[in-house]
Amino acid sequence: MNKLQRTASMSMQIEPRITQLEDAESIRPFGIDMKVLIASAATGGTCSVLIGELKPGDGPPPHRHRDHDEYFFVLESTISLVVDGKESTVGPNTLAFVPRGTTHSFKNIGASTARLLEWTVPGENERYFRAVYEMEVNGGFDPKRLAEINEQFATEFIGS
Numbered sequence: 276m277n278k279l280q281r282t283a284s285m286s287m288q289i290e291p292r293i294t295q296l297e298d299a300e301s302i303r304p305f306g307i308d309m310k311v312l313i314a315s316a317a318t319g320g321t322c323s324v325l326i327g328e329l330k331p332g333d334g335p336p337p338h339r340h341r342d343h344d345e346y347f348f349v350l351e352s353t354i355s356l357v358v359d360g361k362e363s364t365v366g367p368n369t370l371a372f373v374p375r376g377t378t379h380s381f382k383n384i385g386a387s388t389a390r391l392l393e394w395t396v397p398g399e400n401e402r403y404f405r406a407v408y409e410m411e412v413n414g415g416f417d418p419k420r421l422a423e424i425n426e427q428f429a430t431e432f433i434g435s
Contacts, residue, residue, distance in 0.1 A: 285420030289319045296326065302408035309331065311405075315398030324394040326350070331389075334382030341429035343399045345373040348392040352385030378433055403428040 292313060299310035313324040349369045356363050356371055358379045373379045383389035406424045410417060
């Protein structure tokens with residue numbers, strides 16, 4: 276199968292999609308409320324789109340994704356964002372782009388719940404968060420299993 280045939284075959288499997296927030300699937304990996312707006316499977320793996328809610332003080336430690344780019348659009352609150360060692364304070368209507376392999380972290384430094392629109396290209400993060408959530412639901416947090424999930428999805432926590 277040549278590139279044109281693969282592209283045509285893939286586009287036949289992908290359906291247009293409109294997702295209302297209230298209809299999105301809810302997951303809760305790492306104790307973070309998330310809504311899956313578009314799952315990777317719905318885009319043929321090209322991207323996934325989530326909304327994450329972070330309570331004041333919450334956010335992941337420094338980490339990187341070796342095989343996908345990540346985008347954040349701040350919807351609500353104030354976020355401290357560290358990308359490649361450079362710290363920024365960002366608020367609503369701010370977009371951040373984190374290329375694959377770039378160490379980054381973020382934290383809600385606002386007084387209210389932060390809401391972030393997050394998408395990855397290709398769409399690995401939704402599958403990663405789903406795997407973490409399923410681990411937690413089916414037996415609780417297990418550091419050994421998390422290490423396996425991190426390896427599977429090319430995610431590395433720095434300093435852990």
